[in-house]
Amino acid sequence: QQQVKQSPQSLIVQKGGISIINCAYENTAFDYFPWYQQFPGKGPALLIAIRPDVSEKKEGRFTISFNKSAKQFSLHIMDSQPGDSATYFCAASRGYGGATNKLIFGTGTLLAVQP
Amino acid sequence: DAGVIQSPRHEVTEMGQEVTLRCKPISGHNSLFWYRQTMMRGLELLIYFNNNVPIDDSGMPEDRFSAKMPNASFSTLKIQPSEPRDSAVYFCASGGTPNTEAFFGQGTRLTVV
Numbered sequence: 392q393q394q395v396k397q398s399p400q401s402l403i404v405q406k407g408g409i410s411i412i413n414c415a416y417e418n419t420a421f422d423y424f425p426w427y428q429q430f431p432g433k434g435p436a437l438l439i440a441i442r443p444d445v446s447e448k449k450e451g452r453f454t455i456s457f458n459k460s461a462k463q464f465s466l467h468i469m470d471s472q473p474g475d476s477a478t479y480f481c482a483a484s485r486g487y488g489g490a491t492n493k494l495i496f497g498t499g500t501l502l503a504v505q506p
Numbered sequence: 507d508a509g510v511i512q513s514p515r516h517e518v519t520e521m522g523q524e525v526t527l528r529c530k531p532i533s534g535h536n537s538l539f540w541y542r543q544t545m546m547r548g549l550e551l552l553i554y555f556n557n558n559v560p561i562d563d564s565g566m567p568e569d570r571f572s573a574k575m576p577n578a579s580f581s582t583l584k585i586q587p588s589e590p591r592d593s594a595v596y597f598c599a600s601g602g603t604p605n606t607e608a609f610f611g612q613g614t615r616l617t618v619v
Contacts (some may be wrong), residue, residue: 413586419541425607427610433612433613434597434599434610434611434612434613435549435597435610436609436610437607437608437609440607454541480548480549488600493539493551493554493561493562494539494551494608495551496541496549496551498548499548499549
């Protein structure tokens with residue numbers, strides 16, 4: 392119930408294309424769903440996050456789509472650029488702040504954007 | 507703010523030795539997390555603290571691992587004795603309440619030979 396399942400494991404996209412990464416969760420108590428971006432040799436960094444009261448959130452070229460009934464959420468990267476090449480992690484946590492905000496991470500997606 | 511600071515960045519040690527990883531969270535943050543990252547298991551939460559108190563250590567693999575947070579600005583993760591299977595990148599992250607965003611440090615790459 393604590394797992395977050397992420398797919399695909401790796402993804403190759405042409406420059407200008409759309410990258411789509413999917414995640415699914417089981418614990419309906421989760422109420423915070425962030426995506427993290429990690430470059431080699433660096434720690435993960437928050438990219439964008441969503442709460443279940445909305446179905447979509449967009450920040451620049453990055454969009455999260457959230458389907459509460461299906462317990463799924465996805466990251467869409469529009470107009471993918473070589474600089475977007477990184478590992479992307481979805482995550483989920485329960486509780487808005489306080490002592491219950493530990494993040495459960497998906498297994499990661501290695502994205503390569505070809506020029 | 508300099509962000510979450512971890513030291514050392516790299517550590518190579520022999521099996522059986524004690525290893526201590528250090529973390530300085532972002533000033534004002536009251537939640538601190540230790541994660542371990544490996545190719546096989548991804549990012550695993552080992553332990554997290556809130557207001558310097560350990561809240562959940564269910565991810566600590568075994569008694570060889572211990573973590574402390576003596577004050578709001580410092581935490582350690584200790585492995586004694588270390589084993590080759592402990593080789594991984596260990597991340598520390600901190601977060602403020604009620605904001606659930608976790609800011610990660612650069613990580614410590616541990617190699618046990």
